[in-house]
Amino acid sequence: MSDSVQLQPDPTLAEKIVNLAKRRGFVFPSAEIYGGFRSTYDYGPLGVLMLRNVKNQWWKSMVQLRDDVVGLDAAILSPPAIWAASGHLETFSDPMVDCRSCKERWRADQIGDTCPNCGSADLTEARAFHLMFKTHAGPVENDGSVAYLRPETAQGMFTNFLNVATTTRKKPPFGIAQVGKSFRNEITPGNFVFRTREFEQMELEFFVPPAEAQQWFDYWVTTRHEWYLDLGIRPEQLLLRPHDPEELSHYSAGTTDIEFMFPWGWGELEGIANRTDYDLKAHSAASGEKLEYFDQAANERYTPYVIEPAAGATRAMMAFLLSAYDEDEIGGEARTVLRLDWRLAPYQVAVLPLSKKEELEPTAREVLRLLQPHFQCDYDATQSIGKRYRRQDEIGTPWCVTVDFDSLEDRAVTVRDRDSTEQVRVPIAELLSNLIGRTTPR
Amino acid sequence: MSDSVQLQPDPTLAEKIVNLAKRRGFVFPSAEIYGGFRSTYDYGPLGVLMLRNVKNQWWKSMVQLRDDVVGLDAAILSPPAIWAASGHLETFSDPMVDCRSCKERWRADQIGDTCPNCGSADLTEARAFHLMFKTHAGPVENDGSVAYLRPETAQGMFTNFLNVATTTRKKPPFGIAQVGKSFRNEITPGNFVFRTREFEQMELEFFVPPAEAQQWFDYWVTTRHEWYLDLGIRPEQLLLRPHDPEELSHYSAGTTDIEFMFPWGWGELEGIANRTDYDLKAHSAASGEKLEYFDQAANERYTPYVIEPAAGATRAMMAFLLSAYDEDEIGGEARTVLRLDWRLAPYQVAVLPLSKKEELEPTAREVLRLLQPHFQCDYDATQSIGKRYRRQDEIGTPWCVTVDFDSLEDRAVTVRDRDSTEQVRVPIAELLSNLIGRTTPR
Numbered sequence: 001m002s003d004s005v006q007l008q009p010d011p012t013l014a015e016k017i018v019n020l021a022k023r024r025g026f027v028f029p030s031a032e033i034y035g036g037f038r039s040t041y042d043y044g045p046l047g048v049l050m051l052r053n054v055k056n057q058w059w060k061s062m063v064q065l066r067d068d069v070v071g072l073d074a075a076i077l078s079p080p081a082i083w084a085a086s087g088h089l090e091t092f093s094d095p096m097v098d099c100r101s102c103k104e105r106w107r108a109d110q111i112g113d114t115c116p117n118c119g120s121a122d123l124t125e126a127r128a129f130h131l132m133f134k135t136h137a138g139p140v141e142n143d144g145s146v147a148y149l150r151p152e153t154a155q156g157m158f159t160n161f162l163n164v165a166t167t168t169r170k171k172p173p174f175g176i177a178q179v180g181k182s183f184r185n186e187i188t189p190g191n192f193v194f195r196t197r198e199f200e201q202m203e204l205e206f207f208v209p210p211a212e213a214q215q216w217f218d219y220w221v222t223t224r225h226e227w228y229l230d231l232g233i234r235p236e237q238l239l240l241r242p243h244d245p246e247e248l249s250h251y252s253a254g255t256t257d258i259e260f261m262f263p264w265g266w267g268e269l270e271g272i273a274n275r276t277d278y279d280l281k282a283h284s285a286a287s288g289e290k291l292e293y294f295d296q297a298a299n300e301r302y303t304p305y306v307i308e309p310a311a312g313a314t315r316a317m318m319a320f321l322l323s324a325y326d327e328d329e330i331g332g333e334a335r336t337v338l339r340l341d342w343r344l345a346p347y348q349v350a351v352l353p354l355s356k357k358e359e360l361e362p363t364a365r366e367v368l369r370l371l372q373p374h375f376q377c378d379y380d381a382t383q384s385i386g387k388r389y390r391r392q393d394e395i396g397t398p399w400c401v402t403v404d405f406d407s408l409e410d411r412a413v414t415v416r417d418r419d420s421t422e423q424v425r426v427p428i429a430e431l432l433s434n435l436i437g438r439t440t441p442r
Numbered sequence: 443m444s445d446s447v448q449l450q451p452d453p454t455l456a457e458k459i460v461n462l463a464k465r466r467g468f469v470f471p472s473a474e475i476y477g478g479f480r481s482t483y484d485y486g487p488l489g490v491l492m493l494r495n496v497k498n499q500w501w502k503s504m505v506q507l508r509d510d511v512v513g514l515d516a517a518i519l520s521p522p523a524i525w526a527a528s529g530h531l532e533t534f535s536d537p538m539v540d541c542r543s544c545k546e547r548w549r550a551d552q553i554g555d556t557c558p559n560c561g562s563a564d565l566t567e568a569r570a571f572h573l574m575f576k577t578h579a580g581p582v583e584n585d586g587s588v589a590y591l592r593p594e595t596a597q598g599m600f601t602n603f604l605n606v607a608t609t610t611r612k613k614p615p616f617g618i619a620q621v622g623k624s625f626r627n628e629i630t631p632g633n634f635v636f637r638t639r640e641f642e643q644m645e646l647e648f649f650v651p652p653a654e655a656q657q658w659f660d661y662w663v664t665t666r667h668e669w670y671l672d673l674g675i676r677p678e679q680l681l682l683r684p685h686d687p688e689e690l691s692h693y694s695a696g697t698t699d700i701e702f703m704f705p706w707g708w709g710e711l712e713g714i715a716n717r718t719d720y721d722l723k724a725h726s727a728a729s730g731e732k733l734e735y736f737d738q739a740a741n742e743r744y745t746p747y748v749i750e751p752a753a754g755a756t757r758a759m760m761a762f763l764l765s766a767y768d769e770d771e772i773g774g775e776a777r778t779v780l781r782l783d784w785r786l787a788p789y790q791v792a793v794l795p796l797s798k799k800e801e802l803e804p805t806a807r808e809v810l811r812l813l814q815p816h817f818q819c820d821y822d823a824t825q826s827i828g829k830r831y832r833r834q835d836e837i838g839t840p841w842c843v844t845v846d847f848d849s850l851e852d853r854a855v856t857v858r859d860r861d862s863t864e865q866v867r868v869p870i871a872e873l874l875s876n877l878i879g880r881t882t883p884r
Contacts, residue, residue, distance in 0.1 A: 023609065024609055025512075025605070025606065025609030025610060028602055028605045030516065030517045030520065031520060031521050031523065031524055031601055032601070032602075032605065033601055033604070033725060033729040033731040033733075034521060034523040034524065034601070034728075034729055037517075037519075037520065037521045037579075037589075038580070039517075039519055039579045039580070039589070040517035040518075040519050040520075041517065042514065042515065042516040042517055042598060042602055043514065043515035043516075044514060044602070044605060044606060044609060045512035045513055045514065045606060045609065045610050045618075046609075047515070048513040048514055048515040048620075049513060051515060052501075052513075059494075064814060064815075064818055064819075065814050065815065067810065067819070067820075067821040070467075070487035071487055071490040071491060071494075072484065072485065072486060072487065072490055073484065073485035073489070073490040073493060074472065074484040074485075075472045075479075075481075075482035075483065075484055075640050076482075076623060076640060077479075077481055077482050077575075077625070077639060077640050078472065078473060078479065078482075079473050079476060079479045081473065081476040082473055082476065096581055105581040105582065129581055133519075133577045133578075133579070134577060134578075135575045135576060135577045135591070136575075136576075136627075137479075137481045137575070137627060137639055138480070138481070138627070138629075139538055139547040139571055139627075139629045140547065147479075147481070149577070149591075156484060159473055159474070159475055159476070160470055160474075160484055160486070162475070163467070163470045163474065163486060164467065164486060164487060167465065167466055167467030167486060167487065167488075168467060168487050169824060176487075178490075181518060181623065183519070185578075185579060185580070185581075187580075187581045197519065197579055198517050198518060198519050283475060286476075287475040287476055289475040291475075368509065372506060372507050373506075373507065376505075376506055377509070378509075379509040382611060
């Protein structure tokens with residue numbers, strides 16, 4: 001993928017990323033030793049670091065750096081009353097068809113007139129398939145013990161609206177932010193981590209006076225778009241797509257998706273929706289609690305509108321990986337490099353003793369201990385230094401610090417930059433400030 | 443709770459903490475507007491910050507500051523094959539009895555001979571009640587689509603052992619660490635967030651040569667004990683309790699619990715278990731994959747033993763809250779104060795303009811913006827400054843920064859310390875370094 005070419009879907013890139021993700025420990029198929037479990041993926045040693053970085057960057061920008069947003073961590077298991085009020089029990093389904101020939105099941109809106117498995121056109125009529133996972137909580141398994149795995153984190157913010165507003169004394173416009181797992185029993189999961197039955201969301205519910213809804217909607221579309229750009233996705237890889245009226249969710253007066261050019265085409269990264277007062281009113285009606293705000297200055301009671309930027313953490317991670325993937329040449333040798341922003345890279349620094357020789361280890365470990373409180377560091381003493389640089393390039397490590405035999409004399413190390421491959425000699429005494437200086441936002 | 447008194451259970455403390463947790467926004471009952479959902483709790487604006495801090499401190503000490511541990515984030519939904527091999531399908535149950543009089547169900551080992559609800563002694567024989575939550579994944583609801591919510595994060599580390607060892611090229615002794623939700627369908631949840639059906643674990647599986655198992659077991663008992671002490675729990679509040687042989691889990695050759703004096707008595711915070719080679723061998727036998735390590739130097743293939751420090755994040759948070767709770771007097775006035783370590787406090791800094799007067803706001807917000815990239819900050823312009831100090835004391839904020847009318851002239855602010863209540867004047871230009879200086883570990 002290169003800037004000079006008109007952006008097109010690139011199926012070979014998908015294969016490269018899936019391969020790299022498995023080979024380097026970003027993403028593994030779940031339960032692989034048991035033949036896999038189509039529903040989910042496991043995030044390996046590098047994936048968990050990168051996914052944490054994505055979520056932490058979201059949290060920092062949405063909660064830590066603002067004083068008009070507070071956090072929440074609501075439960076995944078939840079009683080049917082919530083999903084009855086939200087409309088999910090009634091409407092949260094996809095149209096499903098069976099192939100009468102091979103017995104496979106498909107999402108009706110994702111296939112044509114023939115079965116993708118066997119090619120038969122003998123398909124059943126489409127019928128609604130519910131997407132919520134159902135279980136039972138408590139020692140009695142009956143209708144009264146039914147519980148659902150939440151299909152979105154949003155409802156926890158609505159049901160806790162009064163608790164949060166009261167304890168924090170926040171006034172609209174203010175938001176509640178949440179990062180956490182959600183579950184949807186997709187008929188056909190696919191496209192690697194793009195569509196999985198278990199996934200992680202980063203959602204903000206931003207409560208505003210109704211008259212300000214449109215301006216805040218516009219604000220959040222812009223702000224969220226800029227977040228992806230700031231973390232390294234290129235402008236031409238992103239698209240803002242307003243939903244057509246017939247495409248809108250049952251709660252929405254307007255939705256704009258932030259789409260990314262995935263290897264198979266444009267796909268949703270995040271949706272910003274104007275949920276109006278639908279949810280707070282629905283829960284007010286169902287629970288009998290008035291989920292309203294009393295504006296003392298105006299002596300007026302009203303139900304806030306909600307602007308919701310809802311992002312997928314795992315999709316975002318995949319987009320950052322795809323966007324960062326590059327192949328170039330160093331000294332005539334082909335190189336694969338992930339040009340990840342340092343804030344997202346699994347490791348910010350790799351500490352590499354030049355050889356396995358024992359006399360290098362104490363100094364290399366001293367350098368490691370110096371950096372570990374400030375950076376997530378890799379430590380690698382295997383193979384040739386050239387191979388180790390390639391390995392760090394391929395997993396996106398911005399800086400390699402090499403301890404060589406001169407280091408024992410001059411108390412200095414070599415710092416190598418991933419993108420420029422430039423190497424400079426830095427005294428150990430100045431190493432921490434040198435590296436911190438490199439993290440200054442561009 | 444005071445150091446000079448012999449440590450005893452203190453039921454009134456439970457009430458105080460539950461009350462404070464609800465009133466200040468640490469913990470809310472889930473689905474409260476629908477009459478509650480006994481299984482779970484929601485973490486409010488302060489609780490989510492503190493819980494993040496607890497988990498991040500664990501991650502920092504277990505992953506970031508070590509080079510012999512890597513992370514993982516495996517899926518919650520998992521196929522029966524994993525739980526058949528692990529032994530959970532067969533053995534993970536509690537003995538349950540029914541009261542024939544009032545029809546309530548109880549955990550047989552937690553009640554006496556009479557029903558705690560109605561006092562009847564007419565109880566059924568105990569029978570096994572399975573603790574895993576069951577659901578169905580995929581569009582067909584039959585035996586082949588059964589999935590379980592994991593009751594522990596540990597198995598994800600075992601099933602991914604080869605993937606992790608291969609991609610990271612780590613050699614025993616090395617560990618895999620994971621933080622995440624687990625689910626157990628407890629018959630009788632209770633004691634606030636101590637026993638809930640949805641909870642969050644922080645688990646390490648540390649793989650070692652069998653001959654080194656005992657020394658690593660001892661190492662991890664000591665290391666984990668010190669973690670709680672370092673973050674502010676007092677030595678007399680903790681107990682190391684080795685399990686009796688008949689109490690050991692089916693996989694364990696030895697377990698020591700780190701117990702905390704909860705308001706109702708000693709309770710488990712964390713268990714350190716020697717799981718031997720039970721899990722890797724069980725998954726090897728069931729999957730046909732050899733989950734072994736080949737030691738090239740010794741030319742020997744073996745199944746590593748596993749030492750597992752398994753902690754509860756939500757329990758740890760509750761213990762830190764209880765341990766930090768104090769009541770004292772300031773200038774003859776009663777005060778409630780959470781003496782939380784700054785690394786755990788929801789907010790590290792509160793920025794407080796002395797009054798609501800408009801002219802203070804620009805400078806107060808300038809100070810806020812200066813500190814936000816480095817600290818989680820509260821901003822509060824309501825009520826009298828005395829009331830706001832009390833409020834910050836009660837939620838454990840270590841430092842308050844007050845912007846007053848002099849600040850507009852002298853470009854300085856007042857920094858107040860929570861514990862000593864000492865106030866010093868600090869130039870805004872030196873504020874960041876002053877506060878960072880206060881975070882230096884004691």
